[in-house]
Amino acid sequence: MPELPEVETVRRTLKNVIIGKKIKQINVFYDKMLLNETRESFKAKLQGKTILNISRYAKYLIFEFEDVSLVSHLRMEGKYFISLSSIPYQKHEHIIFEFEDGWSLRYHDTRKFGTMEIVSKGSEFKAKGLDTIGLEPFETEFTLTYLKDKTHRLSRSIKSALLDQKIVAGLGNIYVDEILFLSKIYPGKKCLELTDNEILLIVENSTIVLDKAIKLGGTTIRSYTSSLGVTGRFQNDLCVHTLDGEPCKVCNTLIEKTKIGGRGTYYCPKCQRM
Numbered sequence: 001m002p003e004l005p006e007v008e009t010v011r012r013t014l015k016n017v018i019i020g021k022k023i024k025q026i027n028v029f030y031d032k033m034l035l036n037e038t039r040e041s042f043k044a045k046l047q048g049k050t051i052l053n054i055s056r057y058a059k060y061l062i063f064e065f066e067d068v069s070l071v072s073h074l075r076m077e078g079k080y081f082i083s084l085s086s087i088p089y090q091k092h093e094h095i096i097f098e099f100e101d102g103w104s105l106r107y108h109d110t111r112k113f114g115t116m117e118i119v120s121k122g123s124e125f126k127a128k129g130l131d132t133i134g135l136e137p138f139e140t141e142f143t144l145t146y147l148k149d150k151t152h153r154l155s156r157s158i159k160s161a162l163l164d165q166k167i168v169a170g171l172g173n174i175y176v177d178e179i180l181f182l183s184k185i186y187p188g189k190k191c192l193e194l195t196d197n198e199i200l201l202i203v204e205n206s207t208i209v210l211d212k213a214i215k216l217g218g219t220t221i222r223s224y225t226s227s228l229g230v231t232g233r234f235q236n237d238l239c240v241h242t243l244d245g246e247p248c249k250v251c252n253t254l255i256e257k258t259k260i261g262g263r264g265t266y267y268c269p270k271c272q273r274m
């Protein structure tokens, strides 16, 4: 699943090539991914419009037009590709935005879990998912006070709390494992047992890990690659995620894998004591 750094990589890549392009025609091949729209209303709201900007919040891409924004969530396998409009429809392409200049933006999704929602400009946080989302680590309000307030009464594990988009926006399985490793916190530790210092470490390491991942173009794990074939390099810098059986970079103890909150979780049993 693309996480915040991968979505940011997609945003930057797309921004370089499609800003200013005007949509001539839209082909929808799978309309169940459209929220609150029929195929016809979706086309009517976007055809003839120009993409003025692409922004992002957490794992949501936001295509900004004159009067509306298109909020896109890639979910498990969604990808965007740019190709000439003359190239025929390819398997798993669900929506094709054809531009006036002969190029097209194609949404490709083998799992079909991605969603698209049109909202009026300025109402992006009314889109489904964004209406309940927590702060992303890059927000200045994402502080010890914020995270402590959201978690200090919870008996659930810190790992599952950090994966909860209503608490922190944009963190997924890979980066939560890395953040907890750097913070020397066992992922199964209950939120209510965390010290202020531990919460502060999580706050600080969240931006450090995400910043670094964005600089390296995100992580390419399993089937996920960003649009235009851009491959992330952050997987070479992972400390624990997917590294079970490998020696810890800090203490040489072998990294272990367990399940916490139903998710595969990697940690160093020495650096991250229970």
Ligand SMILES: [Zn+2]
Pocket (backbone or CB within 6 Å): 248, 249, 250, 251, 252, 253, 268, 269, 270, 271, 272
């Ligand atoms: Zn270690």
